[in-house]
Amino acid sequence: MSRANAQRRAARRGVLPGFGLTFGITTTYLTLIVLIPIAGLVLRAAGLGPLGVWQVISAPRALAAFRVSFVIAALATLANMPIGLLLAWTMVRYRFPGRRMLDALVDLPLALPTSVAGVALTALYVDDGWLGGPLAALGLKIAFTPLGIWVALLFVGLPYVVRTVQPVLMELDRRTEEAALTLGARPGQVFARVVLPPLLPALLAGAGLAFARAVGEYGSVIFIAGNRPGVSEIVPLLIVGKLEQYDYAAAAALGATMLLAALLILLALSAVQSRAVRLWMRTVAA
Amino acid sequence: MKMRTLGLAILAIGLLGSTVVRAEVTLLNVSYDPTRELYADINKAFAADWKAKTGEAITIRSSHGGSGAQARAVIDGLEADVVTLALQPDIDAIAERAHLLPTDWQSRLPNHSVPYTSTILFVVRKGNPKGIHDWGDLLKPGVQVITPNPKTSGGARWNYLAAWGYALKQPGGTPEKAKAFVRDLFSHVPILDSGARGATITFARRNQGDVLLAWEDDANLAVRELGEGKLEIVAPSMSIQAEPVVALVDQVVAKHGTAKEAAAYLQYLYSPAAQEIDAKHFLRPTDKAVMARYAGQFPTITTFTVDEVFGSWKKVQAEQFGDGGVFDQIYQPVK
Incomplete structure (x- = not known):
């Protein structure tokens, strides 16, 4: 007692x-x-006052930069979610030679100075680069276009998804999956109803981290983006431009707006996270 | 016992050494990016000269980065004894915002505090396949021009102003025509790097574009280091006289007690010895005798200054590069 x-x-x-x-x-x-x-x-x-801040952040060039930054970060995160899950799955569920090596590779984007990553990616994806050449022949230009930004953000965001999903995946009890299979579930059903639900919160948390990182990314993006205003100019570059003119207040206004937007998105994501499993199960059942 | 004596001796030498080090004066020169190699040489030469004249040892440290970023670092507290920056407005900002030196700093040294000048040239691919000889050729259909963003790069502002000045000085040139020329020019710019070095790499290493607009010293460096046999330099008929400026930071030298040494260092920049070093790094010496000796490596170009064409830097900064200024108008988001 x-x-x-x-x-x-x-x-x-x-x-x-x-x-x-x-x-x-x-x-x-x-x-x-x-x-x-x-x-x-x-x-x-x-210091600018509400009107001043509004003028800075609602300028056409600023609006375009916000669109570029947030939309491409979101697209990169969406792509990183399934790929990150797949990578984590492969490394947790299978034993193969070179697995540890592969595992260490995932962390590389975190360790590499981002400007180095930017220079390397640009060299790879320009028209006469190893990957850029064949892709250009197919009519796909990556370096110096918004697509280049997307590639850079894929690179910096990947480890966050893999590393948050991996430990949860390791804890999953495989016997549940086996039980589901013996009870007659098809492999697709096992994945959707047994494997994915417990992973969802971690996957969303990883996505949140990857997104936050991608939105603020500067070093790797400016080398590959081409930085054309309205097309491939990101908000952090606009901030550097303001600083270059000693316009600290405008730079701070852009930075604070970015922070606020990112914070709202992350809060929304964590709110969804707690309800994600129920929501997902309902969708799958329907 | 012997060991202890030895230990004491080492300690004594160490102490002696540290007092010697403390007595040695150190100056910090905060400079911009492409002057890294130049000041490495000048600092060495000045230290030797100072030692010969006064018997005192002196160490000069240099810090390099984008000109505007370096100025902001000084404003925010980086204790520079002297600043040697790419643009007059950058030192003006230190004087006006942080009050570390008087606003009339430019009148304190010879030649408006400009020890060496440079100009803006073109770098093209070997054999000049697009036939680029002057500013007008940059607007030919199919020509791609690489120049960094004037809003983030000090060097790029010189490129922009050089193009503007050329258009203005053509027969019948007006500000409207100059604006149209520059607008047309920027429609030929596929990539806007954030800094001059980035643009050089984009052009020389990534093989983007047909012509790079660059400082004369950077252009020579690019041809020598990045594209020997692959790139060549083209001098347009007319260009801007780029005037990097230098100044003593009064508040800092007062605090460090280095006024005498810092002043001597800046004076040394005007000496024939330092001017020779400038020329070796492809910066145009202001000393006429030195310039005459190196005339062969500097193509003859008609140059104009910012003050001649635009009145003053203050005016240029506000009219051209300020928010809503001419550059913003001609480079609006593409719909």
Whole structure:
């Protein structure tokens, strides 16, 4: 009886003692590292006044850049989700020579300085590059077009999807799948109703990380994009342009707007995340 | 026992060494990107010269980056004893926003604080297959021009102004015609790199475009390092005189106690020895005797200055490159 009570108390309070202390450290640290810099950014932008901020962010060139940044980041993330899931699946479920090597390769985009990635990707995808040549023959231009931005963002976003899905996939009990198969489910049904549901939250979380990273990406994109205003100019480049004119306030206004938009998207994603499984099951059943 | 003596001796030498190091003056020169090799040479030469004249050792460190970014770093607290930047407005910004030097800084050194100049030339593929000889040829159908974005690159502003000045100085040239010329020119620009080095790589390494607009020193570097036998330089009939500027940062040298050394360093930039180094790096010396000696490597071009054509940098900055300025008007998002 008393043991059960103690267990319940431990469960409520968690393993580590001192909620006050840990919470204090959490808030202080987050304030110092994240909140104060962002507050500084917002404060700089506030110097313009609401009308001034609106003028900066609603200029045709800024609107076009927002569209380029967010749409291409979203498209790259959407592409990274199934591919990332497939990669994680292959590395968790199969044993083959060179698996560890492959596993390490996935992290490479995180370790590489992004400008190096940009230069390398550009060299690869220009008209006389290894991949760009054959693709150009097919009439597909990648370097110096919005498609080039998409390729760069695929590259930087991939590890986030793979690395969030992988541990959850490792924890999945294969016996459930076997049970489903013996009960007469087709492989497609097993995947949709047994395998995917527990992976969905992790997949969405990974997608959120990949998207956040892609929206703010600068180094790799500017080399491959061609940077034509309205076509392949991203918001971070526009911000650099403002800074170059010593227009700190306008740069801050663009930065803060970007941050706000990204924050809203991430919040929406995490709200969906908790309901995703139920929603998915209902869709599959229908 | 012996070991201890040895240890003490090492300690003593170490202490001595550290006091010597502390007595040595160090200057920080905050400069722009393509001057990396130039100042490596000048710094060495100045240190030797200073040692010979005063017997004091001196170390000059240089920091390089985009001219505007370097100016912002100084405004935000990078303690530069001297600044040597690509554009007058960048040093103006340091004077006006951070008050680290007086706003009349340009009158304190010879030749408006311009120790060396440069100009904007064309780099084309070997054999000049598109037949590009002057600014007008850039507008021929099918010609692609590589130049960085003037809003993010100081160097690109010189390119833009050179084209504008050329059009304006043609018979019957008016600001409207110049604007039309530059608008047409930018419709031939398929890629806008964010900086001059990026544009050079796009042209020389990625084989994009038919002609690169570049500073004379960068053009020579590109031909030498990136495309020997594959690229050649074309001098247009007329171009702009690019004037990099240098200045002492009063507040910083007062704090460091380096006023004497920093002033001597800037004066040294005008000496024949330093002017020779400029010429070797394809920057045009302002010293007439040195320039005459190296005349062979600098093609003769009619040049005009920003002040002659546009009045002043302040005016250019606001009219051409400010938000809603001429560049924004001619480079609107393509529908």
